[in-house]
Amino acid sequence: xxxxxxxxxxxxxxxxxxxxxxxxxxxxxxxxxxxxxxxxxxxxxxxxxxxxxxxxxxxxxxxxxxxxxxxxxxxxxxxxxxxxxxxxxxxxxxxxxxxxxxxxxxxxxxxxxxxxxxxxxxxxxxxxxxxxxxxxxxxxxxxxxxxxxxxxxxxxxxxxxxxxxxxxxxxxxxxxxxxxxxxxxxxxxxxxxxxxxxxxxxxxxxxxxxxxxxxxxxxxxxxxxxxxxxxxxxxxxxxxxxxxxxxxxxxxxxxxxxxxxxxxxxxxxxxxxxxxxxxxxxxxxxxxxxxxxxxxxxxxxxxxxxxxxxxxx
Ligand SMILES: O=P(O)(O)O[C@@H]1C[C@H](O)[C@@H](CO)O1
Ligand SMILES: Nc1nc2[nH]cnc2c(=O)[nH]1
Numbered sequence: 001x002x003x004x005x006x007x008x009x010x011x012x013x014x015x016x017x018x019x020x021x022x023x024x025x026x027x028x029x030x031x032x033x034x035x036x037x038x039x040x041x042x043x044x045x046x047x048x049x050x051x052x053x054x055x056x057x058x059x060x061x062x063x064x065x066x067x068x069x070x071x072x073x074x075x076x077x078x079x080x081x082x083x084x085x086x087x088x089x090x091x092x093x094x095x096x097x098x099x100x101x102x103x104x105x106x107x108x109x110x111x112x113x114x115x116x117x118x119x120x121x122x123x124x125x126x127x128x129x130x131x132x133x134x135x136x137x138x139x140x141x142x143x144x145x146x147x148x149x150x151x152x153x154x155x156x157x158x159x160x161x162x163x164x165x166x167x168x169x170x171x172x173x174x175x176x177x178x179x180x181x182x183x184x185x186x187x188x189x190x191x192x193x194x195x196x197x198x199x200x201x202x203x204x205x206x207x208x209x210x211x212x213x214x215x216x217x218x219x220x221x222x223x224x225x226x227x228x229x230x231x232x233x234x235x236x237x238x239x240x241x242x243x244x245x246x247x248x249x250x251x252x253x254x255x256x257x258x259x260x261x262x263x264x265x266x267x268x269x270x271x272x273x274x275x276x277x278x279x280x281x282x283x284x285x286x287x288x289x290x291x292x293x294x295x296x297x298x299x300x301x302x303x304x305x306x307x308x309x310x311x312x313x
Contacts, residue, residue: 032122032177032178033083033122033126034180035180035182035183037083038126038129038130038133039133040082040083041081041082041083041084041126041130041133042130042133042134044081044082045076045081045096045098045130045134046134048074048076049074049076049098051072051074051098051099051100051105051106051107052105052134052135053098053105053106053107053131053134053135053136054104054105054106054135054136054137054138054311055101055104055105055106055107055136055137055138055139055140055307055310055311056106056107056108056109056128056131056134056136056138056139056140056261057106057107057108057109057140057142057303057307058108058109058112058127058139058140058141058142058143058248058249058252059092059108059109059110059111059112059142060112060142060143060144060248060267060268060292061089061091061092061143061144061270061285061288061289061292062091062144062268062270062288062289062290062291062292062293063142063144063268063292063295063296063299064091064092064093064110064111064292065292065293065296065299065300066108066142066296066299066300066303067097067108067110068300069101069300069304070097070098070099070100070101070106070108071099071100071101072099072100073097073098073099074097074098074099075095075096075097075098076095076096076098077094077095078094078095078096078111079094081096084126084127085113085119085123085124085126087111087112087113088117089111089114089117090285090289091285091288091289091292092110092111092112093110093111094110094111095110095111096108096109096110096127097110101303101304101307101308102304102307102308103308103311104307104308104311106307107131107134107136109127112124112127112248112252113126113127114225114226114247114248115167115172115224115225115247115251116224116225116226116247121167121172121173121174121176121251122174122175122176122177124174124248124251124252125174125251125252125254125255128252128255128256128259128261129183129255129259131261132183132256132259132261136261137261137262138198138261138262138263138264138310139252139253139256139261139262139263139264140263140264140265140266140303140306140307140310141160141248141249141252141253141256141263141264141265141266142265142266142267142268142299142303143220143246143248143249143265143266143267143268144246144267144268144270144288144291144292145158145220145244145245145246145267145268145269145270146228146229146244146245146246146269146270146271146272146273146283147243147244147269147271147272147273148234148237148238148242148243148244148245148273148275149216149218149243149244151216152216152218152243152244152269152272153214153269153272154269154270154271154272154291155214155268155269155291155294155295156214156215156216156268156269157206157211157214157215157216157266157267157268157269157295157299157302158215158216158217158218158220158243158244158266158267158268158269159199159202159203159206159215159216159217159218159264159265159266160194160218160219160220160244160249160264160265160266160267161194161199161217161218161219162193162194162219162220163193163194163219163220163221163222163249163250163253163265164219164220164221164240164241164242164250165190165221165222165250165251165254166221166222166223166250167222167223167224167250167251168250168254172224173251173254174251174252174254174255175188175254175255175258183258183259184257184258184259184260185258188254188257188258190254190257192257193253193254193257193263194253194263194264194265195262195263195264197313198262198263198264198306198310198313199217199264201306201309201310201313202215202264202266202306203215203217205302205305205306205309206302208305209298209301209302209305211298211302216243216269218243218244218267219241219242219243219244220242220243220244220245220246220249220250220265220267221237221242221244221245221246221250222245222246222247222248222249222250222251223245223246223247224247225247226247228282228283228284229245229273229283231274231275231276231277234273234274234275235275238275244267244269245273246267249265249267253265262310264306264310266303268291268292268295268299269291270287270288270291270292271283271284271287271288271291
């Protein structure tokens with residue numbers, strides 16, 4: 001469902017979240033959910049479906065149709081899940097889709113949570129921990145991103161080799177606050193964030209699908225958003241080696257690695273990052289969604305093949 005804002009642009013109406021239950025503060029005044037509360041959410045989901053997913057997929061902006069190829073699909077709207085956040089962004093439906101891709105049991109998030117929606121990072125990443133408690137071993141995080149590497153074109157797919165946690169540099173991290181060892185260690189390593197074996201497979205499958213001309217590998221960074229970047233900001237990010245810029249994924253990957261999930265990251269390059277003041281064009285969310293639509297068939301085929309291959313590793 002969408003409504004029009006005062007400029008006539010379609011937006012999702014903000015939905016009320018369920019009352020937040022105070023458990024412990026993360027030191028920034030944010031209330032956090034305990035392990036037991038997350039277990040409750042996972043147990044609720046397990047009563048709603050017989051699917052026991054081993055791979056979790058996050059659909060990026062405009063990429064929700066990735067979940068449409070899931071068979072035996074059981075859809076659970078976020079509103080119906082106790083203590084779950086809700087999606088407020090156009091292009092993010094707001095439901096979990098349980099089912100199979102080929103033979104592989106999966107769960108897909110049709111709609112992720114972003115910091116700019118007003119959720120603290122731990123809450124943006126709450127579904128990852130729920131996935132872990134459901135038995136998910138592998139996270140496939142997709143996103144829409146601006147292409148900063150000048151060789152990238154709109155519609156390219158970038159296999160994420162690594163990320164730069166800029167929000168973390170500023171002291172904002174999803175793992176802030178008391179650490180629960182049942183998820184993972186206080187100081188998790190991050191030098192193997194994006195699984196090497198998966199990246200090799202993704203390149204091989206891309207070749208088989210004749211995607212060589214659009215497949216890239218590169219470094220992603222996440223900014224808090226919701227505004228797109230200034231020219232000066234993009235020039236700075238380029239200098240430090242960033243290839244694609246987005247507003248998600250990094251904190252999800254950190255949370256997944258903390259609880260020992262294997263991770264694959266894929267960015268759809270939806271727009272060119274503008275690093276020149278003479279350029280007339282401006283970044284906009286409509287273009288992001290349009291490119292997602294343009295690439296939907298290809299993405300579905302690629303992700304389905306990857307799920308099949310990853311399930312054998
Ligand atoms: O959810 P993702 O990271 O795929 O979405 C990107 C970042 C913003 O939410 C949106 C901007 O158009 O696209
Ligand atoms: N931060 C950011 N996020 C995006 N998501 C899609 N395109 C972009 C972009 O250019 N910048």
